[in-house]
Amino acid sequence: MTDPDANFTTAEYEGRIARTRAAMEQRGLDAIFVTDPSNMAWLSGYDGWSFYVHQGVILRQEGEPVWWGRAMDALGAERTVFMTQDGSIRGYDDTFVQNPDKHPMQELTRLLGELGLEKAQIGVELDNYYYTAAAHHSLTKGLARATFHDATGLVNWQRAIKSDGEITYMRRAARIVEGMHARILECAEPGMRKNDLIAEIYAAGIKGADGHWGDYPAIVPMAPSGMDATAPHLTWDDKPMRKGEATFFEIAGAHRRYQCPQSRTLFLGDVPQKYRDAEAAVLDAMDAALEKAKPGNQAQDIANAFNTTLNKAGFEKDSRCGYAIGISYPPDWGERTISFRRGDTTVLQPGMTFHFMPALWLDDGGLEITEPILINDTGHECLCTTPREMWVKA
């Protein structure tokens, strides 16, 4: 098992790289250029808030991965990546940064040529946030004899089954999100400005739990109340919390970039019967769904069990009810691979981790009671012990 107090071992990175190379070989790829910050971190250890400039990791069938980015960030790469050989960290000149007259991909073109890839089969993450249409245009034009293939998700899929070391980090993140929810219950009350509550949530999350520090979540805490909670992704302002309103808290604990999201809902004052009915329906449907969360079942089995039970109670949910989680950077804490929805036939395996996310948006508010789960040898484990219920403060 990976030393729980250090970063991952070189052996762990080598294992990840071997899995990735096998997937590349299956698709006939000589190399991939990976821009998703979570894939960069998973393959190389690189960790820095530099994904607002063009950067990436190049992985060939031989040799160390090559980190490529802005020259000033090469110093951050030296302090975070596992690679040790000369030439495994390459920085480009600052004049390429946000300069309409030239594009950093011109520099990458030169580097890929130097690495012998001018006529190679190269995979790129065509649908990743950090691989723009302009980047692809510049790169394909510059390396006109190479052939480019869509490798969106190729590395993400290799990340699905977590190592023991990764699970250790996720358990720490689970302790942290438990602590964040406990802090909410402790201090939320009518009249409290929402931003003051968010400040408490952030502080609890970053202080960490059980002696383990909190990293930044890949999505900011979301905590809309009342009608604002009919929409899922609004962030906070200073409106005070009020009696008679439900507030959902969609938040994540994070440790060394591993994310453990969990949502709960707090009702202030007397709970209308409609919310009690919704809570009962969701909890029943969650039980039915989690029975399907075991190795050998498919991802859609969880969604189908959830929806069937929920519909019987008279409620409906159109959107997916879960997704894979692990290491992540903004803007998303999901792995963007497996979804709990009809048609996703991915077979569940031990070591996979998910956010089971059966949120309900009602006509006058939202109800989110969710569980981060780990598929184990016989079924699943809920990573958190947060009481599974709608919280009420009178």
Next chain:
Amino acid sequence: MTDPDANFTTAEYEGRIARTRAAMEQRGLDAIFVTDPSNMAWLSGYDGWSFYVHQGVILRQEGEPVWWGRAMDALGAERTVFMTQDGSIRGYDDTFVQNPDKHPMQELTRLLGELGLEKAQIGVELDNYYYTAAAHHSLTKGLARATFHDATGLVNWQRAIKSDGEITYMRRAARIVEGMHARILECAEPGMRKNDLIAEIYAAGIKGADGHWGDYPAIVPMAPSGMDATAPHLTWDDKPMRKGEATFFEIAGAHRRYQCPQSRTLFLGDVPQKYRDAEAAVLDAMDAALEKAKPGNQAQDIANAFNTTLNKAGFEKDSRCGYAIGISYPPDWGERTISFRRGDTTVLQPGMTFHFMPALWLDDGGLEITEPILINDTGHECLCTTPREMWVKA
């Protein structure tokens, strides 16, 4: 002036749209499809953490802007945009989300056709984080008779001169970042875990200042110490602060998505002469540079004055020393238009706002003393009153 306690008026949005349409007309564009969340917000008022899925705002030469995104986020659009007409908010089905078998741009293609744009000249933000190579491929394939043009930065450039209402928000953000720095000075001390200090910074920033709430900064607080501070973009862990080390704090206050970044450096213990020399050199060079920060001068005049003075003192800085700021979303709090660097001939005008960012990275640490500034009628104003010096705690 915009009511300082409300969002912007419809008249303000109409003014922004008129400027944008003039720029579109100059380039012969019938429509633009804008995916940069800050451009979406600036044109329509939309505010939500939903930029991890494909979405955007369509602006034609006539009619209201059209918000387009995931169906569940259309509810958030209803609660935030200024548009009121039927059909100005369009949501796509959840099955398009992160589904390798189909792409949301297929839906956008249909919508653009419905809006009469099948043969139009359409501008897209080719080099924006939230416009991927796959999105562009799907859209251009779907709308084969339209002609696509690069409109990266087109809207960003319209944002350069701030309205009174925007400046009001930036002043509030300035009060907030002042408070964050004050909190750092108050509680940083040898032995304090870095993450505990970050928790304090976050809490101060989100509680806000002068009765105005804090929004999330577009970049997380960066606060590396010692050797970690030789690299600019590393985030925190739990290493304790130590005597004999400098820590720089690159942080921003934020109010209603408007960002006011400011950096300061704290040295714990006895300051080596090298740091005193660097501080003196940077402060002198800042004075020389800020004398050039006035209407009619060019952006590069500031950089040239800074570098000339800095070099005389025996220090060098390779990278740009400032950039435009305003409304922003992750991953960057800059506007990605004007840079303070040689060759940027943009003429400074009253109402422009910048982060003058003369950071020095030394061989054993970093020194950042920076100022957010507003160009006014006669020169400039520093938005913050934070003492301009390297801080020392013995």
